[in-house]
Amino acid sequence: MASSIIRRHYPIPDLSFRDFWDICCRFQTVHPEYRNVYFTVDGLDSFIVLDEPEVSKVLKKLEGKENRVRKYSARFYTSRSQHSEGYGVSELQYRPANYERHLQGLNFYSDSVNKANYYEFEEEIYTNYPFIENTEPEVEFGKPCEVLALIIDIRGFSLFCEEPNIESPYTCGLMSAFYHMVNRSLQRFPPEMTKFLGDGVLAIWETTPADREIVVNVALEAAISLRNQWTQVQDSPHFSHGAPKSLGAGICFGLASHLEVGGDYIGRPINIASRLCGACPGDRVYVDRSVPNIPLHLKKEELVTHIKPYGRHNIWAFINKDA
Template identity: 25%
Template sequence: SSLCCRSTQSSSAVCGDRSPQTAELLWVLLQQSEELDSLYVANDAGRMLMVTRTPAPAVRRIERDAGVTTETWDYKPLNDADGDTQSRYATQRIEAYHSDYDPGSRSWFRQALAKPVPVWTVPYVFASTQQLGVTYALQSPRSESDGSAQRLVAAGDVTLGRLSEFVRLFSRTGYGDSALLSAQYDVLARSDVPGVVQALAPPTTGVLGAIHARMLADGSATGTAAVGFGLDHGGRRYLVQASRVPATGWRLISWVPEDKLLGGLRRAVLWSLVLVLGFLALILVVSLRLAKLVTTPVENLANIARRIGHLDVDNLRRVDSRVLEIQHLDQALDDSARSLKAFRKFVPVDVVNQLIDEGHALAPNGSPRRITVMFTDVEGFTRISEAISTDVLVGQLTEYFNLATRVFARHGGTVDKFIGDGIMVLWGAPSDLEDAEYKACLAALELHAEMDALNAAWLAQGMQEFKTRIGIHTGMAVAGVLGSNDRMAYTAFGDTINVASRIEGINKDLGTRVLISEATCAGLGGRLSTRRIDEHVELRGRQTRLVLYELLTN
């Protein structure tokens, strides 16, 4: 850029009879300088001569006479790279019109006249192309053909698109990425993101943003010396080198992942060993290959074993290996998975996994906790079981239990056990549950709504209906792993459990569907409709009477 502008500086006049020779010289210089987008000269009389590639190859003249400015565009052929210089300079068409463009008011002109040395402008939008770019300009006093003394400014434009091409070309020579920042810390070009910079702003995100923040913090962003440092970002370590571009105030920043750079060094060392050791390196490669044939299946088997440890035995892939011992281990794990798949149907898998994740020892233990307990029962189940065949009864029970289990799970309930046709469900165990009373009551209402639909379908098929009665109570209970050394189960026991069971039984006497205790009702906070039972109810085996509420459908 400097060489072209200095050649332009020593060229002929901007206007007059010798301006065509100047234009042709500028054209030749531009064709030989791919890094430039335009090249031009201007004087303080408001005249300018420019050759440009964009928006189309052309010679642009600004003439100022008697206060009137005329702008002329002499368009040249497009995409004629195979032709000679003369054919590429042939005129295609000419456009001329009055213009208010004044080169003397442009920042590049004023800055060049203000300093005796070449200047680089800050990025700005070019008037001719509406693209972001920078201008390199230098001044020189000149005498025009008419003998008048004029101050001349020669300049060259570089768009941010050209700078982006330069930065990407620079980055392709190494392992990392690069970016060019202005003296005001705005990003001019970068290789780590596609496209051209469309708006000037300092980097704030990604690796470049972290580098810029680090340099601002340690003061190296304002220094003139080249700096290098290591930076940790996004789980990777980067090696960073930053240096200032002379005369511009810009800073070129390059960064490369340390593992990528060292990986290249490791490959170089490996190839050196191959060349020096030869046969030993071949044996090493073969040994590593054989080791991989063993370690990969073992890693896959370890992953399968971890899944089995969490009772996750669905869609386990078999491990293919030629090693006999690995085949035996794969078969053993497959047998274990099939056994556990059957075992899962008899234990609450979610409860077991939750206990393991929370660090509970799967040994007899218990702790007091506040829980909400629900008991369900099918009205007249004995009569129903006598009236239909065993196969039909089992089928209906299975469909009922599946529906109920899904409803309870949606509302955070844990099915403790199935008791004949009844179900015991816990809210707040094994883990604490916020708003357990409300969620249990919502589950009860949803269960009745879905059972009403299922009963209607059963009746339409001539089958018996299951009218479900529910009792809910909230209080303290002992919850934990109980049982013998040979057989254990997670459950809860205590007065709260007994009261909930007996509340469910009172539905039969009162003709209600869902009864809840006063403690459970207090937890609702009036969010669901309830009806207080007028008389205090006496529970069998208890001396005190309870205040009960019927849970109503909203």
């Protein structure tokens, strides 16, 4: 099983350095390749111990100073040489109390640990150490913000993927071409968030009066020009089994909220952009009439469309280039 970056936090109270050392030993038992470890102890004013490999020396330097410890750290290395083949680093940290934005408890980080082996080590932690019980739900109400939401998706993608000659590697090729195409189209003024939605992409810009016009222009130009770019994907020799025929796009503007957990955005403009994207034909871009600063040089027509659960909705329809 491939290695990946692992980050964990365990709200464990009242660990001494000997307890921390015990956890480090359990980690090395499960991961014997990390045979080299260096301990650091941060005091309230300065380092008490810095990069010390011998536990006996750490214990000696800690005598009488346990109540002045801010953090214990242990850095594990697979080799003493950072230039050796397969060199890996893992780190355990323990904070006896909350400090600034850092929470009390045990933290783990690794860029080279096998997830299955780490699960075994984690079982040791859950089995042998008490956790701070927190039954209160963690609530974040989000930061209100003004946004422009653009959603683009590939029409008929699910049915296309059900064709008997379309395998998942081929589908991945189409999706990667689509994602790169959308990202390139938005780079003149990159959005705060670009989220891949399977056969679609959601782009969110936080806007202000100073940059609304730029954002609207970038989003509209990207959505309108993507049809021609998608035709180039369809004609590419990489996709000999064909590709879905068209793209849809919806754009809306208004107030939403930024959720720091996951870096996501939630709000009515995003919902409406999604509904407009689903309702528009493949040769159109549907734009909610709340969107300000529409470029005058772009041809548009006023329409009314039906979207759930909003019913009749006033929009502008823009024809994709080369449609």
